Amino acid sequence: MSEDGLRWVYAVARTFDEHAVKDVRGVAGAPARAVETAHLVAVVSDVDSAEFGSDQLRSNFEDLDWVATVARAHDEIVHAIARNTAVIPFRLGTVYTDDERVREVLAERASEFNAALDFVTGRIEWGVKIYVRPDAIASPAGGRTESTKDGAGTAYLMRRRAQLTARETATQDAAREAEAAHAHLTSIAAAVHTYPAREWSPGAQAEILNAAYLVDESRTEEFRGAVAELRDGCHAAGLDLTGPWPPYSFTAPASAAAP
Amino acid sequence: MALIDLLDRVLGGGVVIAGEITLAIEDVDLVHVSLRAVIGSAGTLRRLADG
Numbered sequence: 001m002s003e004d005g006l007r008w009v010y011a012v013a014r015t016f017d018e019h020a021v022k023d024v025r026g027v028a029g030a031p032a033r034a035v036e037t038a039h040l041v042a043v044v045s046d047v048d049s050a051e052f053g054s055d056q057l058r059s060n061f062e063d064l065d066w067v068a069t070v071a072r073a074h075d076e077i078v079h080a081i082a083r084n085t086a087v088i089p090f091r092l093g094t095v096y097t098d099d100e101r102v103r104e105v106l107a108e109r110a111s112e113f114n115a116a117l118d119f120v121t122g123r124i125e126w127g128v129k130i131y132v133r134p135d136a137i138a139s140p141a142g143g144r145t146e147s148t149k150d151g152a153g154t155a156y157l158m159r160r161r162a163q164l165t166a167r168e169t170a171t172q173d174a175a176r177e178a179e180a181a182h183a184h185l186t187s188i189a190a191a192v193h194t195y196p197a198r199e200w201s202p203g204a205q206a207e208i209l210n211a212a213y214l215v216d217e218s219r220t221e222e223f224r225g226a227v228a229e230l231r232d233g234c235h236a237a238g239l240d241l242t243g244p245w246p247p248y249s250f251t252a253p254a255s256a257a258a259p
Numbered sequence: 260m261a262l263i264d265l266l267d268r269v270l271g272g273g274v275v276i277a278g279e280i281t282l283a284i285e286d287v288d289l290v291h292v293s294l295r296a297v298i299g300s301a302g303t304l305r306r307l308a309d310g
Contacts, residue, residue, distance in 0.1 A: 091273030248272035
């Protein structure tokens with residue numbers, strides 16, 4: 001354990017099973033280990049200040065490839081721990097100078113961490129993204145027969161209007177379907193968090209909703225079944241399911257602003 | 260796993276506590292916003308998938 005090194009924090013849990021992360025490479029390829037207090041553990045890696053010190057961290061975060069690599073490693077460790085025990089994952093970029101400081105944070109915020117752990121225990125996060133189906137937009141419901149008296153310009157405008165109407169209709173239908181789907185899934189979940197829907201760009205899906213649902217483990221099949229049914233029942237909206245995730249989206253009670 | 264879904268969670272979710280070297284909250288939020296815009300491009304997605 002280097003005295004000059006820093007501590008990257010992955011998550012807080014009640015217990016740490018070193019076998020769970022034995023073969024998992026963490027951030028900067030470092031292994032994960034525990035910093036323990038009486039009832040809580042922080043899962044950390046020893047990392048180098050050359051890469052993770054204040055200035056370096058800031059500029060590394062401007063590099064998408066660096067962030068992607070670190071994000072995946074961070075998530076690998078969090079996922080590995082989450083298999084055996086409830087975890088409260090940390091956001092990327094929480095670095096402390098030494099174990100003592102980590103222990104202080106665990107002690108200072110013990111009741112918040114315990115409350116957050118209680119909340120996610122026995123629950124799984126799922127992600128559902130709802131978008132306007134491209135095939136719903138692309139097939140305008142049959143144009144009216146073009147009159148042979150109309151010129152090419154008029155015929156074009158009529159076709160264009162039919163296309164725009166079909167797109168608007170599909171979008172409105174999809175929005176209605178999305179609202180109903182979200183309400184149904186929310187009724188099964190213990191908690192819900194919505195992320196900003198992705199801004200539309202050419203070639204991308206027209207995203208309506210990007211939501212995370214925290215679901216009791218005992219209701220996993222019910223939730224997944226509901227997503228499948230909703231997907232089949234929607235004509236204009238498409239549903240993508242992601243997960244299971246560790247409860248990244250439901251850790252707010254444990255967070256604290258800078259003093 | 261789609262990178263954008265992962266980044267939403269590890270940059271937009273997770274516990275935020277001021278650490279000694281923790282990035283300021285605003286900085287990471289800005290990173291999140293700009294990465295979402297970049298990741299949206301099909302070229303970036305392909306490159307990251309291959310890389």
